[in-house]
Structure formats: C-alpha cells, structure tokens
Amino acid sequence: MHISFLIHNAYGIGGTIRTTYNLAGTLAEHHDVEIVSVFRHRDVPVFAPSDKIRLRHLVDLRKDSPSYDGDDPDYERPASVFPATEGRYKQYSALTDRRIAEHLRGLDCDVVLGTRPGLNVHIAQQARRGPARVGQEHLTLSTHSGPLKLTLRTHYPRLDAVTTVTEADARTYRKVMRLPGVRVEAVPNSVPAPALEPADGSGKWVVAAGRLAPAKRYDVLIRAFEKVVAERPDWRLRIYGAGAERAKLRALIDKLGLYNHVYLMGPATPLEPEWVKGSIGAVTSSLESFGMTIVEAMRCGLPVVSTDCPHGPGEIIDDGVDGLLVPVGKTDAIAAGLLKLINDDELRRRMGQAALESSARFDPGRVAGRYEELFADLTGRGALRGSLHRTRGALLSSALQVKDRSRSLRKGSAA
Template sequence: MRISFLIHNAYGIGGTVRTTSTLAGTLAEQHDVEIVSVFRHREEPALAPGGKVRLRHLVDLRRGGPGYEGDDPDHGRPAVVFPAAEGRHGQYSALTDRRIAEHLRRLDCDVVVGTRPGLNVHIAQQARRGPVRVGQEHLTLGTHSERLKRVLRTHYPRLDAVTTVTEADARTYRRLMRLPGVRVEAVPNGVPAPAVAPADGSGKWVIAAGRLAPAKRYDVLVRAFALVVAERPDWRLRVYGAGAERPRLRALIEKLGLYNHVYLMGPANPLEAEWVKGSIGAVTSSLESFGMTIVEAMRCGLPVVATDCPHGPGEIITDGADGLLVPVGRTEAIAAALLRLIGDDELRRRMGAAALASSARFDPAAVAARYETLFAGLRTRGGLRGGLHRTRGALLSTAFQAKDRGRSALRKVRAA
C-alpha cells in the first residue's frame, strides 16, 4: 500500500510526532510510506522516522533560509478550513489552507491518515476521491470543546475511519458523535522494545516521567512519597520532564523536607536508560489519553503504580498482575501501593517480569499489523460503496446538525 501521513510538525518533539514516526517506520518495512509535515522549522527532525520513510513539508519556517515563508502575506491571514475551535488554529493561516488543499488534491496514495482534528477536517473536506481517509485521535473526545465537537460531527462523516488510542474513547465516539458509515476503532500507540537490558528490581528508585503539567498531578505523587519515606527512607523518587509546574513542585519538595529523596531531573531522551535504574514506575495523573510512560516503564521491566483515571491505565495494567491501579488523587492509596511493592522484593520482581511480557502487545510490529488490517478492510470497502457511505454519512450529519440547531433555537425561545 501507499500510505501518507499528514502531521502538524514532524520536526518538533511530542507524543504524536514520536508515535507517528514509529508507526510510519514500521509500516515502511512492507509498504510505501511518507510523512507530510505542514510545518518545518529546523533542518533535521528531532525524532527522525525510519530510513524508508519519505519526509517532506508544506510550509517552510526556517528563519534565514532561502525557502523561508513566514513573511508570506497569506501566512498573516487566519485559516478558514482549519477549525477555529482547534487548539493549534493560531499557527495555521490562509497559506496553510492553500498548501494543504493543493497537497490533498494531488495526493496519489491508497490511504491518507490525519493526526489531529484540524488536519482530519482538511482531509474530510479536501482529499480527492480514491484514497481511504483515516482520522487519528491522539487525545480524547472529552478534552475537546463543545464547539470543536460540533465541527467534527459535521465533517467526520466524510472519513472512512476514526482511530482512537483506547477502547474507552472509541466507545465514547460511537455513542456521542453520530458517524454513520464511519468505522471507529481503537488502536494503541506502539512503543519499541528498549535497547537496554530490563531492570532487575534491585534499584531503590521509583521513576516517574512526563510533562510537569497540572493533569499529571505530581504534587500528589510527592505527597505520597513523603509517606513512603516515613517508612522506607532508603528509597528515592526521580521525576523526569519539564513544564510549568516545576517551581511549584520544587517548593513542595522543600516544604516537605524531601530534598534528599525526591529529584526533579529535567527532560531525558531517550528515557530507557533511566527507567532501568529504577524498580517501580509511578503515574498519578488525573487524566490520560493513553499512558505512554506506563508502557515505556513496563517495556523496561518495571511494575507501575498508576491512578485508574478514565482512559489508558486500566487498559494497559492488569491490576495485581503486572502493576497496581489506585483511585485518582488518593495520596494514602498511592503510598500504600508503592510500599507494597517496596516491601516485597519477590512480588516486585514477579510483577516486573509480568509487565515486561504483557507490554509486548504494544510492540510497533503488533500495532502496525492492526493498522494494516484496518487499511486493507477499508480499501476492500472502498469505491462506490465507500463513496455511498460517505455521502450517506454527510447527509445524516447535516440532518443531525439541523436538528441540533432547531433544539438550540427552541431552548432560547423558552428561556426568553
């Protein structure tokens, strides 16, 4: 198959860039694969895809370079096709509208894959007839505003499929989004096997990693670790990542007197060598779209103590077998789970071995095989039948939107 991914900026750093690069590189072992980046702001990508993957861009933002387009008048005009309700709208413009439209009209492939809602809308509206149209969701439907959901409900019926990274989010899409004829399927992110030997369970370190953002609730983890230290002062916590919460976390560590036990390590890439120095992974988020760090830790042989937030952890961890799930925000429960693993060397090593084995299902080859099956099925369904599905979906979506507008107008009349 000829497969084309459309991504915001393949030259940046982030979860979507990493997972797209991994998936594209794995698919390229058997297929003709390209990644088309809307933007390019540096010479070389920070997370380069595999050697067989072609990488090209649509808008050049490399300052000082001969192809720089940041001063193009259209780049100063707001985007119209890229939804205003999408979080990245401010970075898009009349120039990107035009370049993406030109690209999609000329695209010669079997499958085109969008990697964020705004780009999925472009594909739904502008991709030429023929290629299978797939929209990936790397966040969750619940994180989108009502305004953006209405936009997606209007345009997504023209897609052939929408993929989510969890079954829970796929169920939400099927229940709430009214996408007749569109296949909604959960396919997790792929995480490569580490290039280092797995942890042996002897290091007296708990490891956490990710953006230092409010949703990650590292403050809860630090408070929980204060309870751990009270019983096991020989254990320590390392937190890898950067973000706006760092000053607040540093102040909390000082306040609780944990400066010799909790360390904010800053970002590290790759993280594999840091995971294997520890014996337990910890994730205390209030919200996850998937849980990449959980899988990364498990692939390094660490059992993970994770909060059972609505998406991700419960689909990755089998509680009591390869990790422990605890209620969101419960400091005492997190501390108790950590102490359970800290205090039982045999249990910790057994769960670590189970985590290593069970996380193999997230290997990129396994994930790519699921995408291959999805793409092949959609191609079989293509042609006239696929066109009829999209037409029917678009008509029904329009009807649903009219119904919604009617209800909204009725509510306003009643309120008046």
C-alpha cells in the same frame, strides 16, 4: 500500499510525533510510507525517523532557510479551513490552508491519515476522491470542547474511519458522535522494545516521566512520596520532564524537606536508559488519553503504580499482576501502592517480569498489523488481507505463549 501521514510538526517533541514515527517506520518495512509535516522549525527532527520513510514539510519556519515562509502575506491571515475550535488554531493561517489543500488535492496514495482533529477536518474536506481517509484521535473526545465536537460531527462523516487509542474512547465516539458509515476502531499506540537489558528490580528508585502539567498531578505524587520516605528513607524518586509546573513542584519539594529524595530531572531523550535504572514506575494523572509512559516503563521491566484515571491505565495494567491501579488523587492510596512494591522484593520482581511480557502486545509490529488489516478492508485489498491473516496467525501464536507465561506467573503468585 502508499500510505501518507499528515502531522502538525514532525520536527518537535511529543507523544503523537513519537508514536507516528513508530507506526510509520514499521509500516515502511512492507509499504511505501511518507510523513508530511505541516510545519518545519528545525533542520533535523528530534526523533530520528526510519530511513525507509520519506519526510517532507509544507511550511518552512526556519528563519535562516532560503525557503522561509514566515514573510508570506498569507501567513498573517487567519485560517478558514483549519477549525477555530481546535487548540492550535492560532498557529494555522491562510497559508497553511492553501499548502495543505494543494498537498491533499495532488496526493496519489492508497491511505491518508490525519493525526489531530484539525488536520482530520482538512482531509475530510480536501482530500481527493480515491484514497481511504482515516482520522486518528490521539487525545479523547471527552477533552474536546463542545464547539469542537460539533465541528467534528459536521465533517467526520466524510472520513472512512476514525481510530482512537483506547476502547473506552471508541465507545464514546460511537455513542456520542453521529458518524454513519464511518468505522470507529480502537488501535493503541505502539512502543518498541528497548535495546537495553530490562530493569532487575534492585535499584531503589521510583521513576515518573511526562509533562510537568497540572493533569499529571505530580504534586500528589510528591506528597505521597513524603509518606514513602517516612517508612523507607532509602528510596528516592526521579521525575523526568519539563513544563509550567516546575517551579511549583520545586517549591513543594523544598517545603516538605524532600530535596534529598525527590529530583526533578528535566527532559531526557531517549528515556529507556532512565527507566531501567529504576524498579517502579509511577503515574498519578487525573486524565490520560492513553498512557505511553506506562507502556514505556513496562517494556523496560518496571511494574507501574498508576491512578485508575480515564482512559488508558485500566486497559494497559492488569491490576495486581503486572502493576497496581489506585484511586485518582488519593495520596494515601498512592503511597500504599508504592510501599507494597518497595517492601516486597519478590513481588516487585515478579510484577516487573509480568509487565515485560504483557507489554509486548504494544510492539509496533502488532499495532501495525492491526492498521494494515483496517487499510486492507477500507481499500478492498483481499490479497493483502490473506497475507495479513497469515501474519496475524503467527502473532496470535506468540500472544498465546505470552498468555501462557502470564498464567504461570499468576499461579505462582497464588501459590
């Protein structure tokens, strides 16, 4: 199959970019795959794509490039197709409208996927007849404004399928949106197995990672860690990431006298070497569209203490088995969850092993298999479906082995 992804900027940093590369790279093992980036602002992507993927762009924003497009008069004119209700509307223009339209009308492929609402609208309106049109939702419907929901309700019926990253969001789409004839499927983001030995649970570090943004509630994590330090001053917290909240968080750390226990580490790529230095992952978000960092930590052998916020954590963590779920915004509960794992070495190691095993379900091979089945159904490729059923059988056998190991771990815990 020829599969074409349309993404905002494949040369930047972000969860959507990372998971798109993961999925596209795995699909490229058996299919003809390309990633088309609307924008290009640097010579080399931050995340290295598979050499089996074709990567190209539509608008060049590199000022030292001979193909620089910033001087095109249309670049200063507002977009009319990319919806004004989308958060990145100001980055789009009459130029992007024209380039995306030319790309989609001339696209010869079996499946075209958009990776954000505004690009999904472009695909719904402008993709030529023939390819299966799939719109991916990497955020959640509940976080979109009323006007944007109305825009999507107007244009999404022209898509063949919409995918969400959680079952909870898929249920919301089916309930709230009127999309007759459009398949709504939940397919999680994928995270590859790290090429490192997993954490052994001996390091006295709690690790958190993500944008330093209000929704991540790192202020709550820092206050919770003050309570941890009061009981276990031998443990420390590292927070990886950059963002607008850095100065506020730095001031809070100083105010609480935690400058020797809580460290703002800045961004790190890749993160796997930092995860494996720790023994516990921490997520204190008030809202998550999925929870990539939870899966990343679990794939490195860390149990995660996470707030049970909408939508992802509860679908990733089996509470009390491979991690702990705690109430949103409750400093005492977060501290208690961390201390439960800090004070019980055997429990921490057992949950870490369970996390390592259960997180294998997010392996790119398994996630790509689910997308392949969807694509086969949308394009009517019966022969491909037969091959996929055999692949799924092998994956099911592997999943059952993981389940058996998990069941043994539970029995051992109960004993």
